[in-house]
Amino acid sequence: ETTPLITSPEPTVEGFVREYLRELNFSQGTILERATTNDQYLALARTVRHYLMSRWMQTTVSQYRSQAKAVAYLSAEYLLGRQLDNALIATGLEEVAAEALASLGLDLDELREVEVEPGLGNGGLGRLAACFVDSLATMSVPAIGYGIRYEYGIFRQRFDDGRQVEEPDNWLDNGAPWEFAHPEHEVAVGFGGRTETYTDDDGRERTRWLPGWQVLGVPYNYMVPGYRNGRVNTLRLWSARATHAFDLKIFNYGDYAEAVRSQTFAENISKVLYPEDSTPQGKELRLQQQYFFVACSIRDFIDQLLPPGFDLHDLPDRVVFQLNDTHPVIAVPELMRILVDERGFEWDDAWQVTQRCFAYTCHTLLPEALEVWPVELVGRLLPRHLEIVYRINDEFLAQVRERSGGDELLVRRMSIIAEHPERSVRMAYLATVGGSKVNGVAELHSQLLRDKVLADFAAFWPEKFTNVTNGVTPRRFVKLANPGLSGLITEAIGDGWVTDLDRLRELEPLADDAEFRRRFREVKAANKDRLVSFLAARDGIAIDPATMLDVMVKRLHEYKRQLLKLLHVVTLYDRITSGDLAAADVTPRTVVFGAKAAPGYVMAKEIIALINHVGAVVNAHPDVSRVLRVAFPANYNVTVAETLVPAADLSEQISLAGKEASGTGNMKFALNGALTIGTDDGANVEIRRLVGDENFFLFGLTEPEASAVAEAGYRPASYYEENVSLRRALDLIARGTFSGGDGSVFERVVSNLLSEDRFMVLADYQAYLDAQERVERAYADPDAWSRSAVLNVARSGFFSSDRSMRDYLDRVWHAAPLTAG
Numbered sequence: 001e002t003t004p005l006i007t008s009p010e011p012t013v014e015g016f017v018r019e020y021l022r023e024l025n026f027s028q029g030t031i032l033e034r035a036t037t038n039d040q041y042l043a044l045a046r047t048v049r050h051y052l053m054s055r056w057m058q059t060t061v062s063q064y065r066s067q068a069k070a071v072a073y074l075s076a077e078y079l080l081g082r083q084l085d086n087a088l089i090a091t092g093l094e095e096v097a098a099e100a101l102a103s104l105g106l107d108l109d110e111l112r113e114v115e116v117e118p119g120l121g122n123g124g125l126g127r128l129a130a131c132f133v134d135s136l137a138t139m140s141v142p143a144i145g146y147g148i149r150y151e152y153g154i155f156r157q158r159f160d161d162g163r164q165v166e167e168p169d170n171w172l173d174n175g176a177p178w179e180f181a182h183p184e185h186e187v188a189v190g191f192g193g194r195t196e197t198y199t200d201d202d203g204r205e206r207t208r209w210l211p212g213w214q215v216l217g218v219p220y221n222y223m224v225p226g227y228r229n230g231r232v233n234t235l236r237l238w239s240a241r242a243t244h245a246f247d248l249k250i251f252n253y254g255d256y257a258e259a260v261r262s263q264t265f266a267e268n269i270s271k272v273l274y275p276e277d278s279t280p281q282g283k284e285l286r287l288q289q290q291y292f293f294v295a296c297s298i299r300d301f302i303d304q305l306l307p308p309g310f311d312l313h314d315l316p317d318r319v320v321f322q323l324n325d326t327h328p329v330i331a332v333p334e335l336m337r338i339l340v341d342e343r344g345f346e347w348d349d350a351w352q353v354t355q356r357c358f359a360y361t362c363h364t365l366l367p368e369a370l371e372v373w374p375v376e377l378v379g380r381l382l383p384r385h386l387e388i389v390y391r392i393n394d395e396f397l398a399q400v401r402e403r404s405g406g407d408e409l410l411v412r413r414m415s416i417i418a419e420h421p422e423r424s425v426r427m428a429y430l431a432t433v434g435g436s437k438v439n440g441v442a443e444l445h446s447q448l449l450r451d452k453v454l455a456d457f458a459a460f461w462p463e464k465f466t467n468v469t470n471g472v473t474p475r476r477f478v479k480l481a482n483p484g485l486s487g488l489i490t491e492a493i494g495d496g497w498v499t500d501l502d503r504l505r506e507l508e509p510l511a512d513d514a515e516f517r518r519r520f521r522e523v524k525a526a527n528k529d530r531l532v533s534f535l536a537a538r539d540g541i542a543i544d545p546a547t548m549l550d551v552m553v554k555r556l557h558e559y560k561r562q563l564l565k566l567l568h569v570v571t572l573y574d575r576i577t578s579g580d581l582a583a584a585d586v587t588p589r590t591v592v593f594g595a596k597a598a599p600g601y602v603m604a605k606e607i608i609a610l611i612n613h614v615g616a617v618v619n620a621h622p623d624v625s626r627v628l629r630v631a632f633p634a635n636y637n638v639t640v641a642e643t644l645v646p647a648a649d650l651s652e653q654i655s656l657a658g659k660e661a662s663g664t665g666n667m668k669f670a671l672n673g674a675l676t677i678g679t680d681d682g683a684n685v686e687i688r689r690l691v692g693d694e695n696f697f698l699f700g701l702t703e704p705e706a707s708a709v710a711e712a713g714y715r716p717a718s719y720y721e722e723n724v725s726l727r728r729a730l731d732l733i734a735r736g737t738f739s740g741g742d743g744s745v746f747e748r749v750v751s752n753l754l755s756e757d758r759f760m761v762l763a764d765y766q767a768y769l770d771a772q773e774r775v776e777r778a779y780a781d782p783d784a785w786s787r788s789a790v791l792n793v794a795r796s797g798f799f800s801s802d803r804s805m806r807d808y809l810d811r812v813w814h815a816a817p818l819t820a821g
C-alpha cells in the first residue's frame with residue numbers, strides 16, 4: 001500500500017496563477033514585483049512540473065506493481081533540448097500558462113528563452129536517445145533511460161576571427177528545476193584493486209574482486225512525459241560523489257583542506273561530456289565514466305526496480321538493456337560479475353541470462369570510430385572485468401574454431417581481443433557476442449554492417465542481425481518547433497498525426513490543392529520571418545527571408561562534407577565576380593551552416609574557419625551579396641534547430657555514400673517540408689524511396705561506386721586538372737581570396753583535398769553542382785516546389801521515432817507496449 005497521491009493543481013487559468021504565485025513565494029522566496037526573469041522562469045518550470053507529478057508517481061508505482069518487462073536504455077548521452085516547451089506540449093497547458101502569465105503581466109515566450117538546454121550529448125546519437133525516451137513514454141512502454149548527469153555538457157561554441165573557441169557549458173548555474181536528486185539511493189562503484197580466488201562454504205572455487213577505490217553514484221531523476229497520455233517515464237542520470245569512507249580515511253590524516261580537495265578526484269567522473277564523437281581517445285576518465293554509469297544503472301535496476309528476493313535467472317523476462325553504441329558495453333562483463341561472483345551463478349547460466357538481457361545498436365561505419373580499450377587500462381581499472389572478458393572470448397573462440405573446422409585466421413579476426421597495434425578489447429565485438437541482437441540505424445547501414453564491418457559475425461549468427469531505421473519525435477520537431485505547420489495539418493486531417501505520424505499520408509491529395517499549397521507557403525514564409533528575428537537577436541546576423549534557405553546543420557566532419565557545400569558557394573562567387581554569370585540569373589539564396597567541431601579535430605576546425613572566411617567575403621561583396629549570403633550562427637544546438645529546421649527550403653545531406661550511418665536531421669527537414677539534396681547514403685535512401693525521386697535531388701557516387709574508386713586508387717588531383725570550375729574554386733582559396741591575400745592560411749585544407757580527399761569531395765563536385773542547378777530550376781516554380789514540399793511532409797510519417805520504437809519492440813525487445821498508461 002502506498003500513501004494517496006496529492007492531486008494535480010487545477011488546469012485552469014486561475015489554478016495556474018495560484019500555483020505559480022505559490023512557487024514564486026514559497027520556492028523562489030520572492031514576490032512578483034521583485035522577481036528576476038530567472039526567478040519567473042524557475043517558478044514557471046516548477047508550476048508546470050507540478051501538473052506532471054501525480055502522473056509520474058502513478059506510473060512509477062504501477063510499473064513496480066505490475067513488474068511488466070521494461071526497456072532500460074543505456075546511453076552515455078541524452079541531448080534533451082529545453083524541457084519547459086516539451087512539458088507544456090505534453091500536458092496541453094500551453095494556452096492556460098500563456099493566459100495565466102499574461103494576467104500577471106508576464107510573457108510566456110520571454111520566459112521560455114531563459115532556459116539553458118541540457119546539452120548532455122554530442123549530436124545524432126544523443127539526440128536519438130532523447131527522441132526514443134519521448135516515444136517510449138508516449139507509447140506507454142515501461143521504460144527507463146539511464147545515463148550520466150554531466151556537470152558540463154557539450155561546449156558552447158564562439159567564433160574568434162572565424163575560428164572556433166570552446167567555452168564551458170555550465171548549464172546548472174541558474175538552477176535546475178527539472179531534476180530530482182536522490183542521495184538516499186546512492187550506489188557504490190568500485191575501481192582498480194585486484195581479484196582473488198577463494199573456496200566458498202559449499203566448497204566451490206570462486207573469484208571476488210577487491211576494488212582499490214570507490215565512488216558513489218547519486219541518481220538524479222527527470223520526468224519524461226508522454227504526450228497527453230497520463231504517463232510519465234523516468235530518465236535517471238548519475239552524478240559522481242566521493243565516498244564517505246574515502247572522506248574519512250583522508251580526513252584522518254589530519255589535512256582537512258587536502259582531504260576536501262581530493263574529493264574532487266572522484267567527482268571528476270561526471271564532470272564533463274567528452275566532445276569527441278568519432279575518434280575515441282583511449283582516455284582513462286572516459287572508461288571510468290562508462291563503467292560508472294553502467295554499474296550504477298544495473299545495480300539500481302536490480303535493487304530498486306525488482307522486488308526483493310527476485311530470482312535473477314528470470315531477469316530476461318523483466319528487462320532488456322539496450323546498448324546505445326559501444327559506450328555502455330562494459331555492462332556485459334558487469335552483469336556477468338554480479339551473477340557469477342555475487343550471486344553464485346554457474347558461468348553457463350549467467351552467460352545465458354546475460355546474452356538474453358542485452359542488445360546492441362551500432363551507429364557508425366567509420367573503422368576509427370569503433371571503440372577499443374587497451375587491455376593494460378582495462379586490467380588496471382577493472383581487473384575482474386578483464387578476466388571475464390578473456391573467458392567470454394575463450395569460450396566464444398572455441399565455438400568459432402569448432403564451427404569453422406579450426407580456421408585460425410577467422411579466429412584471429414573475430415577475437416574480442418585485438419593484438420595490434422596494442423593488445424586491446426574490441427567493444428563492438430564484445431557487444432555482438434554478449435547480446436541477443438545487433439542492429440544498424442538505417443537499411444543501408446545495417447546491410448553494410450552485415451557485409452563489411454561485422455561480416456564474420458553476421459555469417460556466424462545471421463539471425464542476430466537486424467535493422468531499425470532511426471526516427472525523430474514529431475512532438476518536439478513538428479508540433480513544438482513548427483506550430484504554423486502543425487495548425488495547418490491539424491486543420492486538414494485532425495490532430496491524430498501527433499501520435500500516429502503515418503496519418504500524414506492523408507495530406508497527399510492536398511499537394512494538388514492550390515489553396516493548401518498557398519497556405520503552406522505562407523507558413524514557410526512566417527517561419528522564415530521567425531528565423532530572421534531569431535538570428536538578428538541572437539547573433540546579429542541579417543538574412544533575407546525572400547531568398548531560398550539552404551541549410552546544412554550537423555557536427556563538423558570531413559565525411560559529412562561541409563567542404564562540398566562550401567565549394568558550391570565559392571563557385572557561385574567565382575562565376576558572379578568573373579562575369580560568367582549575371583547576378584540576375586542566380587536564384588537568391590541564403591546558405592546557413594551550423595556545426596561544432598571536436599576541439600582536438602584540427603582539420604574540422606580549419607574547415608569552420610574557412611566557411612566563416614568565405615562567408616565574410618561573400619557577404620561583403622556588393623554584387624555577390626545581392627544574391628548569395630552565408631550565415632553561420634555559432635553554437636548550433638537543439639534550440640537553434642527548432643527555429644531553423646521549420647524555415648528551411650533545402651536540406652543538405654551530402655555525406656559520401658557509405659559513411660553516414662543514418663542521419664536524423666535529414667528526417668527533421670523532410671517532415672518540415674524542406675526538399676533534400678542528398679547522396680545515396682544512410683536514411684536518405686529511405687527518404688527518397690518514400691517521398692519519390694521527383695521530390696528529392698539525388699547526386700553523387702553510390703556506395704559500391706565509391707568503394708570501387710577507392711579500390712582502384714583514387715586520385716583527387718585528376719578532378720582538379722580536368723574540371724575548370726573546380727580548379728578555379730580551389731585556386732581562389734589557395735591564392736588567399738578569403739584570407740586577406742595570404743594563401744598559406746588554408747593551405748592544409750586545399751592540399752588535403754588535392755592529395756588525399758578521403759571522402760571524395762572532388763569526385764562528387766560536378767554531380768553536386770549539376771544537382772544544385774536542378775534545385776534552382778525547380779525552385780523557380782513556387783507552385784511545383786511547394787507541391788513537392790507538401791509531399792515530403794505527407795510521405796515522411798515513417799520517420800517518427802514512435803515507429804522506430806515499434807520496430808525495436810518487434811525485432812529486438814520482444815515486449816509489447818502497455819495498452820493503458
Ligand code: 26Y
Nearest residue numbers: 124125276277280363441660661662663664
Ligand atoms: C566513442 C566516442 C568518441 C563517441 C562519442 C559519440 C563516438 C561516437 C559518438 C556519436 C556518434 C553519433 O552521433 N553517431 C550518429 O548517430 C546517429 C543516430 O543513430 C546517426 O543518425 C548518425 O548517422 C551517426 O553519425
